[in-house]
Amino acid sequence: MSDFLQPKDPFLLKAIGVVEEHLSEEEFGVTELANQLSMSRSNLLRKIKSLTNLSASVFIRKVRLHHARRLLQSNELTSSEVSYKVGFGSTSYFTKCYREEFGTTPAKQQPDKENVDENGSNASKKRKWIYFAVPSLIILLVLVWILHPGVASQKEFKSIAVLPFKNDSNDTTNVYIINGVMDAILSNLQKIEELKVTSRTTAEKYRGLNKSIPEISKELEVEYFVEGSGQKVGDRIVLSVQLIDAEKDQQIWSSRFERKNEDIFELQSEISKTIADQIQVIITPKAKRLIEKVPTESLEAYDLFLKGLDITNKANGGAELEKAIDYFKKAIDEDPYFANPHAYIAICYYYIDIYQVDKKYGNTINSYADKAILLDPELGEGLIAKAMYHTQNGQYDLAIEFLDKVLNLNPNSGWVHNFLSEIYRNNIPNTEKYLKHAIRGIQNAISDQDSIEASFTYLHLANALAQTGFIKESVKYVKQALAYNPENYFAEYLYIYIKMAQDLNLKQTKNELIDILEKDSSRIDVMQEIAKLCYTMEDYEEAWKYYEAFISIKQALQLDIYPAEDLKIAYVLRKLGQPDEAERFLNAYKAYIDSDNSIYKDLSTSAYYAYEGDINEGIKYFKAFTKQTDYFYWLILFLEIDPILLEMSQHDDFQPTVQKIKDNFWEQHQEIREMLEEEGVI
Known part of the structure; x- marks a missing residue:
């Protein structure tokens, strides 16, 4: 050792x-x-x-x-x-x-096992092997250099995009089948670790666009493209597929397939493995097994599943998801042992429920997720569905366990990395893991440039950097988020705060946020941020103007969001001479902190006692918060200007405690800097 x-x-x-x-x-x-x-x-x-x-x-x-x-x-x-x-x-x-x-x-x-016999005495044979091998190796290296001059500088990962397959039939009702084949090939390629695969969302943008391979390659920064077209003719699937070297704009491989419908899984597997072989990436035994797995023996069930999947991928609301669920349920009727539709029913119900105060489908999500995992323990979507159930229930540790299992099966899932970064930001604050998954989200979405999805991926990293105190470094990534999607208001909103962190100009920040709200008056998140800034600047009348609008929308839509704002709302109302209304929000805040298990519980409790005028008790919890780590930079930024916390400012222990909280943050910041430098992010 x-x-x-x-x-x-x-x-x-x-x-x-x-x-x-x-x-x-x-x-x-x-x-x-x-x-x-x-x-x-x-x-x-x-x-x-x-x-x-x-x-x-x-x-x-x-x-x-x-x-x-x-x-x-x-x-x-x-x-x-x-x-x-x-x-x-x-x-x-x-x-x-x-x-x-x-x-x-x-x-x-x-x-080299072959170089040593059972007695360990193979030296002379080894020398003979070297005499023959060295000249052969030199010849081989020369040939490789001549035939592939770029081999020495090849990337450790190769990148590929599967462009939307075309329907060769006039029958548009069968488009979902060709889309399903494309999805399966893309999903199979994502299981290969050495490949960076452009997400379906990004690739779909090029459907019907008259752009050349070099043009698309420049936008997506990928080395290879898969193009395909096909149709269903009776009981057969006819498919033409070609693999293209993007840099040379040359076809590497192409083939025409005509198979019976029952051979669809074998066809998808064969195409995926051939592509991997042509671009010389290694398929691990585990990935090979997953690629070759047959999900169902029922073609009718698979056909119904593909119809539901096609609707899910295009869905823009609960009604469309309900329609997709109908197809998934019909698929289960045809084959009760088909895991995929069980998983997608759970996923659809999660998104129907996601922002509702009264969650209707928790038990349903859990039941279908469990069934999917029982039928296929290695189905990524089943594990994701179970993670969604635990997320909805606030069981974030359990959600992480299932998402980690997905990454073990599919390490290139940018979506799962983004899901994890959200958990480590909002639910189980851990700055190191938040940043790590935000970075991995970028690395695994390398081909997602020029897409809405990519914009949010870069937004994740920009926010992770800003939250950990890397303000200047975050500017680069938030600008990239806006460059890929100028309509990303969340990135615009974050950029405003990044600028504020550099000069602490609260008035300018408020005005810029008001500009965003004027573009979209339904932005409840922006509304409460403006109110919060007014509260911080002790402009309580204007703070109430925005809080009142915020509360009205929140109640109308029955949204269970921003419970921590209730204390500030109570403080504003008390300052405006409305003690009874203030008491109602104070009680709601107390109920919230009593059930809060986050790292911020002591700080939230400290603020509660500061509001109540019990300064000694407030300081007690304030000092208790110094034992925590992994809190975010915005807390540091507002710590000494928050009106409620300033109620404790005359206590002898207030300033030393503030300093301790800051010192803890910057100590961890330094360690994270080393990790970011190793990853090449800064």
């Missing part, structure tokens, strides 16, 4: 042992290690830094890499398998880190 894994210091030995217990868990990071060692995060960082001169995240990575070397030298696993064994979600990132640590690639670290 490496000396690194056998330190003399007892603390390091214990820390390494804890990491070893969670070696295969990609999500096991600094926060988890601190919890396991019963230490605060800041104390762990200082301890590891003093003993090793490494950051805690680098220390954990080194443990993973040294174990990887030991596994590789045993020659029992491939480098891809080893990367997952030691907690790397990406083989290419594992290779990069391994090379930086040991100066060689994982593949070169493995001994």
